[in-house]
Amino acid sequence: xxxxxxxxxxxxxxxxxxxxxxxxxxxxxxxxxxxxxxxxxxxxxxxxxxxxxxxxxxxxxxxxxxxxxxxxxxxxxxxxxxxxxxxxxxxxxxxxxxxxxxxxxxxxxxxxxxxxxxxxxxxxxxxxxxxxxxxxxxxxxxxxxxxxxxxxxxxxxxxxxxxxxxxxxx
Amino acid sequence: xxxxxxxxxxxxxxxxxxxxxxxxxxxxxxxxxxxxxxxxxxxxxxxxxxxxxxxxxxxxxxxxxxxxxxxxxxxxxxxxxxxxxxxxxxxxxxxxxxxxxxxxxxxxxxxxxxxxxxxxxxxxxxxxxxxxxxxxxxxxxxxxxxxxxxxxxxxxxxxxxxxxxxxxxxxxxxxxxxxxxxxxxxxxxxxxxxxxxxxxxxxxxxxxxxxxxxxxxxxxxxxxxxxxxxxxxxxxxxxxxxxxxxxxxxxxxxxxxxxx
Numbered sequence: 219x220x221x222x223x224x225x226x227x228x229x230x231x232x233x234x235x236x237x238x239x240x241x242x243x244x245x246x247x248x249x250x251x252x253x254x255x256x257x258x259x260x261x262x263x264x265x266x267x268x269x270x271x272x273x274x275x276x277x278x279x280x281x282x283x284x285x286x287x288x289x290x291x292x293x294x295x296x297x298x299x300x301x302x303x304x305x306x307x308x309x310x311x312x313x314x315x316x317x318x319x320x321x322x323x324x325x326x327x328x329x330x331x332x333x334x335x336x337x338x339x340x341x342x343x344x345x346x347x348x349x350x351x352x353x354x355x356x357x358x359x360x361x362x363x364x365x366x367x368x369x370x371x372x373x374x375x376x377x378x379x380x381x382x383x384x385x386x387x388x
Numbered sequence: 389x390x391x392x393x394x395x396x397x398x399x400x401x402x403x404x405x406x407x408x409x410x411x412x413x414x415x416x417x418x419x420x421x422x423x424x425x426x427x428x429x430x431x432x433x434x435x436x437x438x439x440x441x442x443x444x445x446x447x448x449x450x451x452x453x454x455x456x457x458x459x460x461x462x463x464x465x466x467x468x469x470x471x472x473x474x475x476x477x478x479x480x481x482x483x484x485x486x487x488x489x490x491x492x493x494x495x496x497x498x499x500x501x502x503x504x505x506x507x508x509x510x511x512x513x514x515x516x517x518x519x520x521x522x523x524x525x526x527x528x529x530x531x532x533x534x535x536x537x538x539x540x541x542x543x544x545x546x547x548x549x550x551x552x553x554x555x556x557x558x559x560x561x562x563x564x565x566x567x568x569x570x571x572x573x574x575x576x577x578x579x580x581x582x583x584x585x586x587x588x589x590x591x592x593x594x595x596x597x598x599x600x601x602x603x604x605x606x607x608x609x610x611x612x613x614x615x616x617x618x619x620x621x622x623x624x625x626x627x628x629x630x631x632x633x634x635x636x637x638x639x640x641x642x643x644x645x646x647x648x
Contacts (some may be wrong), residue, residue, distance in 0.1 A: 221599070222599075223599070225606075226568070227616065234603035234606050235603040237603075256566075
């Protein structure tokens with residue numbers, strides 16, 4: 219399988235091939251190439267609805283993760299017994315929300331989506347940021363992942379700051 | 389022995405058959421009238437008319453029904469004129485077939501679709517909601533398969549994409565849809581301008597295609613204006629055209645059926 223990429227919105231012009239390529243590099247760095255995952259790009263209306271249903275927050279956000287394995291120890295690669303369990307889960311990218319943020323910060327959309335996806339994969343692997351300690355642990359992981367990404371691709375990505383993301387794992 | 393037995397059986401069967409008919413035809417003795425089952429030919433309930441065609445009571449009822457139906461359909465017609473596509477697409481119509489044409493830096497992009505059989509069946513999922521009021525009826529949307537032809541100047545073959553609107557994986561309107569708005573099914577090089585599909589040209593089927601290649605093909609189309617916005621507008625255009633053709637068909641049918 220691999221990465222199932224879906225674009226369900228028409229607000230933001232998306233480069234699917236570029237997003238997939240970046241996600242593949244991230245999967246390699248995380249060490250989860252064997253695991254399937256879904257990346258679904260949605261607009262503000264849809265991500266707000268999902269946020270409301272699953273987190274009782276009636277507002278759009280940048281990313282929502284739905285891990286296949288719940289309660290993983292942060293960063294632990296799941297131990298898989300059967301083929302169908304090579305699944306990490308799904309990440310919904312609020313691309314319209316991210317685009318609006320990029321306009322404010324003059325950031326490149328696809329670079330921002332890569333950073334947000336890295337954040338989403340951290341959540342699929344058990345990382346949280348509900349406490350200060352958890353946030354620090356997660357940000358450390360993200361910094362490592364993105365520095366490796368930058369080394370491999372020549373990019374200059376930086377982790378999300380506390381202000382820029384509202385998502386918590388549902 | 390066997391032959392005579394079978395012949396006897398056949399004779400007995402025929403006798404009982406005719407006996408039943410005899411008793412049936414006799415049953416009218418009490419009522420005073422004999423029903424005519426076998427003697428009279430079936431009389432068709434015709435209306436007198438001078439046009440020379442057959443006109444029955446059924447036709448009259450049908451015509452009345454159609455008059456009401458046409459009135460109702462025109463009442464709910466969302467677009468009296470066809471909606472315009474953004475992006476400078478030129479529309480050509482030939483009955484139920486539509487072509488959208490656009491030129492982009494010397495390249496010609498043609499989208500062809502047909503509104504026949506373009507409305508997916510709407511399955512009733514919840515039996516409790518079977519008796520819906522007209523306001524609750526799901527909207528009828530036409531999602532036709534469409535073909536995208538990209539022709540570069542000086543190149544004899546066009547790159548042809550057979551595209552469709554996948555049915556939602558989670559059903560109609562319930563839950564979160566997780567299919568792409570539209571998808572590519574097949575890709576092939578075809579001689580430019582030819583109506584007939586060249587079967588000997590290699591046809592790439594996307595069912596088991598490398599997903600990175602698929603994404604590049606989708607990006608290729610998006611760069612030529614065939615993206616999710618286009619797909620949404622196409623369904624609006626197709627829905628309006630289908631409805632228009634349906635009403636026209638009802639009107640033609642009414643004309644055909646009516647007594648002049």
